[in-house]
Amino acid sequence: MRAQPVASHFIDGRHVEDVAGATIEVVYPGTGEVIAVLHEATPPVVEMALASAVRAQRDWAALRPVERGRILNRAAALIRARGEELALLETFDTGKPIQETRVADWPSGADALEYFAGLAPTVTGETIPLGRDMVYTVRAPLGVCVGIGAWNYPSQIACWKSAPALALGNAMVFKPSEVTPLGALKLAEILVEAGLPPGLFNVVQGRGAVGAALVTDARVAKVSLTGSVPTGQKVYAAAAAGMRHVTMELGGKSPLIVFDDASLEDAVGAAMLANFYSSGQVCSNGTRVFVQRGLKERFLARLKARAERIVLGDPLQDETQMGPLVSAAQFDKVTGYIARARAEGARLVTGGGRGLGNAGWFVEPTVFADVTDGMEIAREEVFGPVMAVLDFATEDEAVARANATGFGLAAGVFTADLTRAHRVIGQIEAGTCWINAYNLTPVESPFGGTKLSGVGRENGHAAVEHYTQVKSIYLGLGPVEAPY
Ligand code: NAD
Numbered sequence: 387m388r389a390q391p392v393a394s395h396f397i398d399g400r401h402v403e404d405v406a407g408a409t410i411e412v413v414y415p416g417t418g419e420v421i422a423v424l425h426e427a428t429p430p431v432v433e434m435a436l437a438s439a440v441r442a443q444r445d446w447a448a449l450r451p452v453e454r455g456r457i458l459n460r461a462a463a464l465i466r467a468r469g470e471e472l473a474l475l476e477t478f479d480t481g482k483p484i485q486e487t488r489v490a491d492w493p494s495g496a497d498a499l500e501y502f503a504g505l506a507p508t509v510t511g512e513t514i515p516l517g518r519d520m521v522y523t524v525r526a527p528l529g530v531c532v533g534i535g536a537w538n539y540p541s542q543i544a545c546w547k548s549a550p551a552l553a554l555g556n557a558m559v560f561k562p563s564e565v566t567p568l569g570a571l572k573l574a575e576i577l578v579e580a581g582l583p584p585g586l587f588n589v590v591q592g593r594g595a596v597g598a599a600l601v602t603d604a605r606v607a608k609v610s611l612t613g614s615v616p617t618g619q620k621v622y623a624a625a626a627a628g629m630r631h632v633t634m635e636l637g638g639k640s641p642l643i644v645f646d647d648a649s650l651e652d653a654v655g656a657a658m659l660a661n662f663y664s665s666g667q668v669c670s671n672g673t674r675v676f677v678q679r680g681l682k683e684r685f686l687a688r689l690k691a692r693a694e695r696i697v698l699g700d701p702l703q704d705e706t707q708m709g710p711l712v713s714a715a716q717f718d719k720v721t722g723y724i725a726r727a728r729a730e731g732a733r734l735v736t737g738g739g740r741g742l743g744n745a746g747w748f749v750e751p752t753v754f755a756d757v758t759d760g761m762e763i764a765r766e767e768v769f770g771p772v773m774a775v776l777d778f779a780t781e782d783e784a785v786a787r788a789n790a791t792g793f794g795l796a797a798g799v800f801t802a803d804l805t806r807a808h809r810v811i812g813q814i815e816a817g818t819c820w821i822n823a824y825n826l827t828p829v830e831s832p833f834g835g836t837k838l839s840g841v842g843r844e845n846g847h848a849a850v851e852h853y854t855q856v857k858s859i860y861l862g863l864g865p866v867e868a869p870y
Pocket of ligand 1: 534535536537538539561562563564592593594595596597598601612613614615616617618620621634635636637638668669670767769795834835840
């Protein structure tokens with residue numbers, strides 16, 4: 387087995403195995419080969435993870451934030467020093483091309499560790515003068531947080547959740563997606579090597595039922611999920627029963643609006659990044675590309691030319707720009723959407739077929755034009771390399787149609803007229819927006835969605851609010867005036 391970890395779980399500073407749990411086969415999407423076999427967490431394993439997190443969190447919260455930050459910075463340095471080894475593991479786990487995993491996945495996780503290591507010591511409260519008396523506030527940790535990951539950015543998701551949680555004095559029990567369970571185990575090892583006390587970052591493997599067991603446990607103060615809307619609805623409801631804090635990073639069907647006056651090359655390049663990076667398996671993708679009529683045919687011609695140059699292939703080769711989809715199930719889902727888009731009358735501009743023979747789950751970069759708002763391809767999240775181009779005439783029309791969706795994760799606008807850019811973005815119902823750029827998600831910037839796409843924000847100062855709670859302390863400085 388090319389990527390067999392020491393054990394399935396990592397709890398209280400050590401590897402833990404319980405072969406009584408159902409098996410999870412880890413498949414390398416490049417070839418379909420099984421590269422590791424893991425076991426789902428049994429109830430005793432879940433119990434061990436939660437109990438050790440509760441034990442560890444109290445002492446951790448009592449440390450100075452700079453001391454916590456020092457450990458996270460050391461972990462970030464280890465990640466950067468092992469960049470190549472970690473990129474390879476991420477490629478095995480996800481099938482994403484090594485040229486992406488070298489620059490995007492673990493490096494952005496290291497950014498998060500560094501950012502929150504530096505930010506945590508700056509988190510302070512208020513003093514509120516009340517004449518003689520006063521109130522002061524502190525931002526207290528929440529306690530034990532549960533992180534549940536999706537399969538598209540497994541290591542980045544593990545880092546984006548654990549970095550603010552740990553920096554701000556919480557413990558985290560993390561359940562990766564059963565499709566990509568390897569990266570989080572590596573993160574747990576690295577954190578302990580960097581000096582993180584045992585129990586503060588525990589990894590348990592499993593499918594939805596293991597996630598559900600974590601979400602409903604009375605010891606859990608917060609749940610942060612990255613996943614689909616239907617899962618988010620279930621997890622949010624389960625968390626609500628215990629009045630737990632939540633962050634929900636869910637799916638989208640985001641608009642990218644391109645006006646006639648936009649730079650053609652930039653807009654085409656951004657539309658490609660917004661649909662083909664990670665084989666289109668990115669939650670914030672701009673999958674509804676609204677192009678103003680005056681630019682439409684030139685846009686499509688340039689897009690077709692550039693899309694057909696994308697190097698699809700073996701994810702382990704340096705020159706490969708696009709790899710396979712993550713699994714057979716995802717391949718079937720995406721090719722089903724393509725077939726139905728054709729049947730509904732969308733015009734296939736390029737792609738649409740299976741790439742590279744029958745090994746692995748490759749889909750060609752695909753562009754549909756003449757897509758209308760009612761078509762399935764314009765309404766549902768495909769999560770594959772499939773771009774829908776819709777055309778529009780006026781600014782007001784573009785805004786109205788862009789907002790006519792239940793999702794609200796992301797949006798972009800391309801235009802040379804910056805006044806218009808701000809005006810349009812100001813009206814778009816989405817949590818994460820770009821002007822003349824797309825899908826850049828630096829850790830300094832808050833990330834998250836509105837409407838069905840989620841609640842809460844990851845990254846930036848905004849994340850502090852989601853891993854701490856305000857505690858106010860009234861300080862009486864005079865005699866107590868009682869009316870009886
Ligand atoms: P998914 O919803 O199928 O699974 C997400 C995670 O939830 C997995 O770990 C799964 O095991 C777990 N889970 C499933 N049922 C559960 C339950 N009842 N209780 C607790 N946990 C449960 O999503 P996926 O297919 O892994 O990922 C793709 C989806 O994630 C897409 O919709 C994508 O848009 C979304 N996504 C969102 C973001 C974001 O930041 N907004 C980022 C990446 C992916």
